[in-house]
Amino acid sequence: MAAASQTRNLQMLSAALHAEPDWSAVLFQGCGFVPDVRSLQSWLDLAWEAGFDPEGRQQVGRVTGTRKWIGVTDAAALLRYFGIRARIVDFETKGTAHECDACGAFPIRGSRYTSSVLPDYDLCEACWRLNRSPGAAPFLEVAQAAPISEAILSWVWAYFTEEGGQSIRAPGQEGGPMVTFAGRPPLFLQHQGHSRTIAGVVRTQLADRERLDLLVLDPSSRTSHLQHALEAQNKWQDLTLVSGDSLNKSHQILYVCPGIANPEEREQLKVMQATAWFQCREVQ
Numbered sequence: 001m002a003a004a005s006q007t008r009n010l011q012m013l014s015a016a017l018h019a020e021p022d023w024s025a026v027l028f029q030g031c032g033f034v035p036d037v038r039s040l041q042s043w044l045d046l047a048w049e050a051g052f053d054p055e056g057r058q059q060v061g062r063v064t065g066t067r068k069w070i071g072v073t074d075a076a077a078l079l080r081y082f083g084i085r086a087r088i089v090d091f092e093t094k095g096t097a098h099e100c101d102a103c104g105a106f107p108i109r110g111s112r113y114t115s116s117v118l119p120d121y122d123l124c125e126a127c128w129r130l131n132r133s134p135g136a137a138p139f140l141e142v143a144q145a146a147p148i149s150e151a152i153l154s155w156v157w158a159y160f161t162e163e164g165g166q167s168i169r170a171p172g173q174e175g176g177p178m179v180t181f182a183g184r185p186p187l188f189l190q191h192q193g194h195s196r197t198i199a200g201v202v203r204t205q206l207a208d209r210e211r212l213d214l215l216v217l218d219p220s221s222r223t224s225h226l227q228h229a230l231e232a233q234n235k236w237q238d239l240t241l242v243s244g245d246s247l248n249k250s251h252q253i254l255y256v257c258p259g260i261a262n263p264e265e266r267e268q269l270k271v272m273q274a275t276a277w278f279q280c281r282e283v284q
């Protein structure tokens with residue numbers, strides 16, 4: 001069940017790619033349908049044998065007929081085998097949380113002020129402004145990176161909106177929000193072995209700010225539960241919306257760039273590397 005559940009994200013992405021003629025013509029050698037779990041495993045083994053992601057092959061070995069799950073790196077190797085420009089972006093927490101040596105606040109949020117004369121001595125901004133440790137001055141300001149959730153939400157929002165799209169009124173929602181169809185493939189989101197499909201992003205205007213939530217499909221959830229919630233218009237948001245509060249850990253996202261790789265580029269795609277690297281503080 002574990003292998004099947006994790007592979008559904010790749011199946012959902014493959015189904016979306018089949019809607020584009022150029023991708024459909026090369027994906028799974030132009031078969032025109034989404035393979036089952038065992039067939040996807042076989043395709044992945046073929047991709048590894050062809051030299052795509054040799055490090056992944058060395059770590060995992062063969063997957064055909066096993067319960068090993070297919071993650072974003074494996075999915076990228078499989079798609080690249082067919083010349084599809086699958087890319088991976090890493091959202092990774094970096095660094096160590098620090099405690100204020102004056103008031104004990106942990107972790108220090110916002111800017112951190114570290115002493116240039118005392119080793120491993122830090123102040124939060126409030127204590128620095130109150131000059132609570134004059135003997136440790138002067139201090140150097142160390143700006144903190146944005147929370148990792150903000151990086152993920154901003155990146156996903158840009159992905160689905162940068163090329164525009166067609167906007168329509170949500171069915172049955174007179175005067176309700178507009179729904180924009182971006183025309184871009186869904187995203188494959190992974191965190192510590194748990195993967196989901198990002199189908200879109202929801203923007204809500206609150207009184208004092210704007211809120212973004214991911215619209216996701218989780219293969220570990222029963223389809224019947226989601227179908228019933230949608231039909232009843234009751235609590236479907238609990239099954240499909242992911243807020244930034246649950247994203248403050250390291251994540252990886254697989255996305256597909258337009259076009260088909262030429263033979264030279266296809267050789268380059270055999271080596272896996274993240275296309276972007278976000279160093280974000282971990283929010284406790």
